[in-house]
Structure formats: structure tokens, C-alpha cells
Amino acid sequence: MTTTAAPGSPAAAVATLRAAVEDALDAALPPESDWPATIHRAVRYSLFAGGKRIRPLLALAAGEAISGARGELLPFACAVEMIHTYSLIHDDLPAMDNDDLRRGKPTSHKVFGEAIAILAGDALLTRAFHLLAQLPAGAGDAVVRRRLAASAELGLACGTAGLIGGQVMDLESEGKAIDAASLERLHRAKTGALLKASVRGGAILGGASDEDLARLTRYADAIGLAFQVVDDVLDATEDATRLGKTAGKDQAARKATYVSVHGLERARQLAATLREDALAALQPLGARGALLAALGREIVDRHS
Amino acid sequence: MTTTAAPGSPAAAVATLRAAVEDALDAALPPESDWPATIHRAVRYSLFAGGKRIRPLLALAAGEAISGARGELLPFACAVEMIHTYSLIHDDLPAMDNDDLRRGKPTSHKVFGEAIAILAGDALLTRAFHLLAQLPAGAGDAVVRRRLAASAELGLACGTAGLIGGQVMDLESEGKAIDAASLERLHRAKTGALLKASVRGGAILGGASDEDLARLTRYADAIGLAFQVVDDVLDATEDATRLGKTAGKDQAARKATYVSVHGLERARQLAATLREDALAALQPLGARGALLAALGREIVDRHS
Numbered sequence: 001m002t003t004t005a006a007p008g009s010p011a012a013a014v015a016t017l018r019a020a021v022e023d024a025l026d027a028a029l030p031p032e033s034d035w036p037a038t039i040h041r042a043v044r045y046s047l048f049a050g051g052k053r054i055r056p057l058l059a060l061a062a063g064e065a066i067s068g069a070r071g072e073l074l075p076f077a078c079a080v081e082m083i084h085t086y087s088l089i090h091d092d093l094p095a096m097d098n099d100d101l102r103r104g105k106p107t108s109h110k111v112f113g114e115a116i117a118i119l120a121g122d123a124l125l126t127r128a129f130h131l132l133a134q135l136p137a138g139a140g141d142a143v144v145r146r147r148l149a150a151s152a153e154l155g156l157a158c159g160t161a162g163l164i165g166g167q168v169m170d171l172e173s174e175g176k177a178i179d180a181a182s183l184e185r186l187h188r189a190k191t192g193a194l195l196k197a198s199v200r201g202g203a204i205l206g207g208a209s210d211e212d213l214a215r216l217t218r219y220a221d222a223i224g225l226a227f228q229v230v231d232d233v234l235d236a237t238e239d240a241t242r243l244g245k246t247a248g249k250d251q252a253a254r255k256a257t258y259v260s261v262h263g264l265e266r267a268r269q270l271a272a273t274l275r276e277d278a279l280a281a282l283q284p285l286g287a288r289g290a291l292l293a294a295l296g297r298e299i300v301d302r303h304s
Numbered sequence: 305m306t307t308t309a310a311p312g313s314p315a316a317a318v319a320t321l322r323a324a325v326e327d328a329l330d331a332a333l334p335p336e337s338d339w340p341a342t343i344h345r346a347v348r349y350s351l352f353a354g355g356k357r358i359r360p361l362l363a364l365a366a367g368e369a370i371s372g373a374r375g376e377l378l379p380f381a382c383a384v385e386m387i388h389t390y391s392l393i394h395d396d397l398p399a400m401d402n403d404d405l406r407r408g409k410p411t412s413h414k415v416f417g418e419a420i421a422i423l424a425g426d427a428l429l430t431r432a433f434h435l436l437a438q439l440p441a442g443a444g445d446a447v448v449r450r451r452l453a454a455s456a457e458l459g460l461a462c463g464t465a466g467l468i469g470g471q472v473m474d475l476e477s478e479g480k481a482i483d484a485a486s487l488e489r490l491h492r493a494k495t496g497a498l499l500k501a502s503v504r505g506g507a508i509l510g511g512a513s514d515e516d517l518a519r520l521t522r523y524a525d526a527i528g529l530a531f532q533v534v535d536d537v538l539d540a541t542e543d544a545t546r547l548g549k550t551a552g553k554d555q556a557a558r559k560a561t562y563v564s565v566h567g568l569e570r571a572r573q574l575a576a577t578l579r580e581d582a583l584a585a586l587q588p589l590g591a592r593g594a595l596l597a598a599l600g601r602e603i604v605d606r607h608s
Contacts, residue, residue, distance in 0.1 A: 036464070039469065040464060113399070116472070127459070133453075144452060155435075160427050161338075165339065171419055
């Protein structure tokens with residue numbers, strides 16, 4: 001997308017934001033040479049493994065849709081990507097999903113061993129909240145309050161009612177038949193909560209009105225679920241080379257997916273419907289919603 | 305200590321604080337019946353496994369030595385205990401220290417399995433920072449800023465320069481001869497950093513002057529190291545029943561300890577010297593330092 005984006009297009013704006021995220025992530029972490037070097041190597045290995053930066057981009061786009069002050073948004077954008085990466089490292093562990101491959105590269109525990117992989121996840125989670133607690137000199141009272149509110153949003157999304165709860169439910173559902181409502185609950189917690197917190201946190205840091213926050217929440221709810229539906233479609237239809245991870249793994253593990261529960265066609269329709277709902281929620285924002293709309297399309301259309 | 309404390313004594317005050325911590329921890333976590341129940345059972349199993357609450361007591365005592373506003377201190381006190389508990393659960397994992405017993409009870413992964421143990425640690429770490437981001441209604445700007453400053457203190461202490469760095473160094477030192485300076489560095493990171501952050505965070509929330517913060521930092525540095533020295537002495541001299549965990553384990557794992565590096569007598573002397581230094585740092589605080597002094601004595605004298 002970076003190479004083909006026309007200047008001034010939403011795609012070009014997304015590419016600019018993505019570059020800003022890469023720089024900010026690099027600056028937010030100690031260099032690999034810092035004591036103890038092993039853990040910093042492991043943290044950077046996973047954080048710079050070619051992730052698409054969807055969550056930080058959503059945070060930046062949401063914040064900029066409201067107020068346009070990027071500097072205040074970047075620490076939060078970094079925090080959500082660190083938390084996403086920590087969750088991948090821990091989910092891939094032998095005791096969890098036991099994955100050898102992630103984004104086309106060996107997973108953290110395959111490279112560094114289980115102990116360091118666990119600690120690298122812990123370090124990313126810790127650094128995320130630490131980063132949000134560090135204020136730039138001279139930050140005003142409103143900025144301080146918004147930081148804390150965005151941290152609270154993130155804390156809730158990553159806790160037992162969100163990310164962690166979803167992973168527990170995922171582990172406990174393996175090999176069992178679960179119904180459509182349970183599947184949605186699982187993914188709203190495991191994938192949706194962090195995507196929603198990325199959008200809402202960005203909006204809160206931008207100083208969103210209650211009305212705009214409600215609009216962006218509706219957008220985020222739809223995008224969050226669409227994201228997982230598309231993931232399930234991809235797992236069922238793509239091969240490992242394009243996917244960058246073990247394909248057909250969900251089916252092999254007898255995991256319930258949107259494809260196994262609803263069938264491939266209905267899953268595709270559901271993704272399209274959710275995309276329309278997300279875009280409709282952005283309508284009242286007009287041009288300010290252009291970046292979020294572009295990201296929404298990117299998320300849903302990534303299999304094409 | 306609770307049953308023998310004379311009314312009005314520091315020991316009675318410590319018992320009162322300890323009860324406040326227990327209540328606050330219980331209130332800060334979802335009930336076991338909340339979805340998904342497994343993770344809440346695992347979190348509570350480890351958090352209420354008979355810990356002595358040294359870190360939250362240090363936080364409360366430091367804050368009260370400065371200003372006496374306990375309500376504002378309790379969320380921070382809970383957060384440091386949650387983080388301590390998360391670090392124990394992860395350190396005990398088979399991939400790390402592979403411990404079956406903690407405080408006289410089977411460790412988390414022995415009861416709930418490795419996956420849930422990893423997630424229970426993650427949940428406690430997440431909840432700690434989430435708790436600090438949740439403000440009581442009507443909190444003033446100064447309170448908000450102190451919350452963020454205390455969170456930053458904690459984030460630094462738990463990161464790769466503190467708790468996590470210490471655990472990495474510990475893993476990498478196993479079976480190797482390390483010198484006295486490296487041993488001190490290891491323990492200042494692995495044990496000292498969180499104890500220091502507990503004291504400093506409490507003092508910051510209490511609104512400490514730079515001068516008082518420096519005094520309490522000196523106290524915390526001494527207590528933090530003394531804590532580990534005493535742990536090593538206990539591991540070398542006590543049996544499993546009194547210790548509540550596998551005794552002599554450090555020696556069996558060929559881990560460097562203050563006893564293996566300095567010998568038992570010099571380790572005991574070092575603990576006594578550190579205790580004196582801690583108490584000397586409290587002198588200028590007069591009666592306000594009584595609780596911290598009592599806690600310092602409790603930490604160093606727990607083997608008697």
C-alpha cells in the first residue's frame with residue numbers, strides 16, 4: 001500500500017501514520033544492547049516482526065478525526081501495539097496455542113526459549129502502561145486526565161473481561177461445539193476489546209464529545225468483529241505462504257470459527273455487512289472520518 | 305503479630321493496615337463467579353495464599369508518614385501486591401524456576417495448569433495498572449498527577465530495568481559463579497526495585513517533599529536489599545515446613561546467594577547493617593517514621 005498510494009489520498013496518509021508508529025515504537029524501547037540484552041532482543045524481535053500496526057493506526061486515525069494532535073496520541077498508539085504483541089507471544093506459547101510460526105517467522109519461544117518468551121510478553125505489557133504513565137514536561141491538567149482515562153480504557157480491554165477472558169474462553173472451547181452467540185462473545189473479548197479500546201482511547205485523547213465517542217464506538221464494534229470474521233475466512237481459504245502462519249490450524253485444532261459455525265458464504269456476507277455498518281457510523285464525521293474509513297476497508301478487504 | 309499487638313503500638317497499627325489491604329484487594333477483583341470463572345479462581349487463589357503484604361504495607365506506611373490520607377493510597381497498595389503476586393506465579397512456572405510449592409500451597413500451574421497460570425499472572429499485572437488508572441469521582445488535579453507519577457514509578461520498577469531484568473539475570477546466572485557486585489545488581493532489580501517503588505509510590509501519593517522522598521528512598525534501598533539477604537539466610541537455614549516453599553532449593557539449583565557468596569555469618573551481619581541504615585534514614589521523620597521502622601524490623605527479623 002505504501003508504494004502505490006497517491007499523494008493526498010487516505011492511503012498515503014495511512015502510510016505516513018504507519019511510519020510515525022514505527023519510529024515511535026523504536027524510540028519507546030531500550031536498545032538491544034541495554035542490560036539485560038536477551039530480553040530487549042526478544043522484545044524487539046516480536047515487536048518488529050512485520051505487524052501491520054492496525055491498532056495504533058486506528059488509535060491515531062480516531063484521535064486525528066477528533067482533534068489532529070498527533071504527538072499526544074503516539075504513546076497510546078505504541079502502547080496498544082505493545083499489548084497486542086504481548087498477547088501474541090503468550091498465545092503462541094506451548095502451554096497455549098503452541099504455534100511455531102507467526103507472520104512467517106519462528107515464534108518467540110522457538111527462538112529465545114519459553115522463559116524469555118514469557119518475560120518478553122510481560123515486558124511489553126509492563127512497558128505499555130509505563131509509557132502511558134510518563135508525561136511530557138509541561139503537560140496540562142486536561143492532557144493528564146485524558147491519559148489516565150485512555151489507560152483505564154486499555155486496562156479494561158486487556159483484562160479478564162476482554163483480551164484475557166477471551167483467551168481463557170478460547171482455550172476452554174477447544175474441541176467443543178459452541179453456538180453463534182458464544183463465538184461472538186469470545187471474539188468481542190479476544191479481538192474486539194483491544195481494537196475498540198484503540199479507537200476509543202485515541203478519541204478520548206483527542207478530546208471527543210460524548211456524541212462522537214458513541215459514533216466511533218459503533219465503528220469500532222463493527223470493525224472489531226469484522227476483523228475476526230475475516231481472519232477466520234482467511235484461515236479457511238489461504239495457504240501458509242500468504243498467511244504467514246500455519247494455515248487450516250483452526251480446523252485442525254477443531255476450533256469453532258465463523259466459517260465452521262456459519263459457513264464460508266455467510267461469513268463473507270457478515271464481514272461485508274459489518275464493514276457497511278462501520279462506514280455508516282462514520283458518515284456524520286464527514287471528511288474527518290476518511291482515514292478511519294480507509295482503515296476499515298483495509299481490514300475487511302485484506303484477503304482480496 | 306496480629307494477635308499479640310498491644311493497642312496503640314506500631315504492631316497494632318500494622319495489623320490494622322494489613323486488614324485494610326485484605327479488604328481492598330478483595331474489592332479490587334471480580335468475584336470468582338464472574339465470566340470466565342477459571343481465571344478469577346486462579347487469580348484469587350494466588351493473591352489470597354497467605355502473603356505477608358509487605359509491599360502494600362510499605363506503601364501505606366510511607367504515604368501515611370507523609371500525609372495520612374489512606375483512601376488515596378489503597379489502590380496503589382493493591383497494585384503493588386498484585387504485581388508481586390503476578391511475578392511469583394510466572395517465576396514459579398516450569399519454564400522458569402519450576403517450583404511446586406509456594407507459601408505452603410501448590411503453585412498456580414500445579415492447580416490450574418500452565419496456560420491458566422500464565423494468564424492469571426497477566427491478569428494481575430493488567431489489573432494493577434488498570435486500578436491505578438481508575439480515578440474516584442471528583443479527584444482533584446494534584447491527585448490525578450500523583451496517580452500518574454506513582455504508576456510511572458511502578459512501571460519502571462517492573463520493567464526490564466527492574467523486576468523482569470532481575471529475573472532474566474537470575475535465569476542466566478544459574479549454575480554460574482557470580483561475584484558480589486553482580487549478585488547485588490541482580491537483587492536490586494529482582495527484589496529491590498518493587499520494594500523501593502512501593503515506598504516511593506506511597507510517598508509520592510502522600511505528596512512528599514524532595515527531601516522526604518530522598519530519605520524514604522534511602523530507607524527503601526536498604527530494606528530492599530536486606531529483604532533478599534534474609535531470604536537467602538532463611539533458604540540456607542530453615543526447613544520447608546517453616547519456609548512454606550522448597551528449602552535448600554537455591555543450593556540445589558546452584559544459584560548464587562548472599563550465603564554462597566559471603567558465607568552465613570557475613571550475610572547475617574550484612575542484614576543487620578542494612579537494617580541499621582534503614583532505621584537511620586527514618587530518624588529525621590521522628591514519630592512519623594514509626595510504622596516504617598516497625599516494618600523494617602519485621603522484614604529483617606522474620607527468621608527469629
